[in-house]
Amino acid sequence: MITVTNTLSGRKEEFQPISDVVRMYVCGLTPKNDPHLGHARLFIANDIIRRYLEYRGYPVKYVQNFTDIDDKIIMAGQRENIPPAEAARRYMTGYFRDMDALSVRRADEFTYVTEYIPQIIAFIQGLIDNGHAYALQDAADNDVYFATDTFPGYGKLSKRNEDAMLAGARIAADERKRDLRDFALWKAAKPGEPWWESPWGHGRPGWHIECSTMSMAVLGEQIDIHGGGSDLIFPHHENEIAQSEALSGKDPFAKYWLHTGLLQLGADKMAHSGEFITIRSVLDTTPAPALRLYLLAQSYRTQFTYYPSQLALFTARWRRWCDAAQAAKALGAVEITSPQHYQTAVFEQIRNEFIAAMDDDFNTSGAVAAIDAAIKRLNETTAKTKGAPSEQQIHILSDGVTLIVELTATLGIALDLSLDIQPAIDDEARTEIEKLLQQRAALRAAKQWQESDRLRDEIEGTYGVLIQDTPSGAVWQIRQI
RNA sequence: GGCAGGUUAGCCAAGUGGUAAGGCAGAGGUCUGCAAAACCUCCACCAGCGGUUCAAAUCCGCUACCUGCCUCCA
Secondary structure (H helix, E strand, O other): OOEEEEOOOOEEEEOOOOOOOEEEEEOOOOOOOOOEHHHHHHHHHHHHHHHHHHHOOOOEEEEEEEOOOOHHHHHHHHHHOOOHHHHHHHHHHHHHHHHHHOOOOOOOEEEEHHHOHHHHHHHHHHHHHOOOEEEOOOOOOOOEEEOHHHOOOOOOOOOOOHHHHHHHOOOOOOOOOOOOOOOEEEEEOOOOOOOEOOOOOOEEEOOOHHHHHHHHHHHOOOEEEEEEEHHHHHHHHHHHHHHHHHHHOOOOOEEEEEEEOOEEEOOEEHHHHOOOOEHHHHHOOOOHHHHHHHHHOOOOOOOEEOOOHHHHHHHHHHHHHHHHHHHHHHOOOOOOOOOOOOOOHHHHHHHHHHHHHHHEOOOHHHHHHHHHHHHHHHHHHHHHOOOOOOHHHHHHHHHHHHHHHHHHHHOOOOOOHHHOOOOOOOHHHHHHHHHHHHHHHHHHHOOOHHHHHHHHHHHHHHHOEEEEEEOOEEEEEEOOO
């Protein structure tokens, strides 16, 4: 049984999808800059939710949006002296580049606000028609607002009551609104801004209406999971609920609201401070699977404080996982692709521990611990194997490798050392390393230990490689960090 | 001011009633010419105080710190 923490109820609930296919919508980003680590954390978290539900046998339809028209994009266009649409395209390309690197699977469908303008207008018109929205009559301005007081459930997600919102409002009340809580569905275009024709004149959609419209258009009036950062609970998701349920008359708009905790840099929130770390800059020095492992090793709901020093630890951890699989394979272990495996008890138990952890609100921290346990057991078997492994040992090793690949794949972690950071070692350098290692082998054969040790240090220091002596001779690999 | 969350070993971090997962660091050991890697062993009275309970890191109350949201934000 899978349980999830639902912001709507404030509790952990049993996960039971409405229909055979889990319909999942995640609030995507506004492409106005290169994506940062906060984005990485959010989309990795939701990617894992999707992957795990599939692992447990639930088909998932995953939809994610791009807010490709917005004040910030207009500003980005001005900053870079290009049209807003081109700025949006540029940063969407950056999004895909970074998310692909982090093994975040692409959504089944991406929706773009600018491609849903007619549906958004129809949505707004529907709300006006059934009395949940009103257009300002002021000839100078053609904004359309949602009439919050017509929706009694307003505040049920963020647990805010009317008094609290009135008391806490930090922006001056707009006296043209009927209620302080009312929010814009359609905004009249200001001079120089992009606009679309509408029954209310030239303008563009408000921020919240897009997600309601696109979610309904692609997934239907009611969905199973709505995800996003916890900063979106209010007002964005609260408003989505109001609009959607006011139009469809169906409650709930989304059955499970899953919110990912924000990523902190020291005391400052990334997007606010303007001091954010791009994914790309981290991937210059950290293997992508290691960054992914770091970002998923804590439960998705809690606030995540980013410590650069942790990158090296998780890089080492990821490499250990890769090495363990590689060492077992070197002894003849194979990944078993058929459902028939040897069912080594210890690995069966670890699989159960992994599932128990993930079933519990996607406890990736416990899942990682289970993988660590599997790695340890696999290495234990590898270490015990002297000479040619027995058939029994091959079976155990194969079971171990198969399990590790299965579990890491469920978390989206590739055990592929070719994804490691590759310092520039050209063929010439490789030849030189091999030559020096031959010299060292000769020194070792002559038991000239001091000289051979000195040479080892020299090679490692010069080329950023790690040299290990094995019974079959010295091997080296790139291990700069 | 309103709402929400946090305080677990030197560091990071799981754990919602039955006597503390995991990783790093540290100590000892096996292996090794030495290393490296791997494996084995050791390493926490869960912010403080009070309460409920046969039993609490886990539930309740109070105190002290910390953080997020309440405005565009993932």
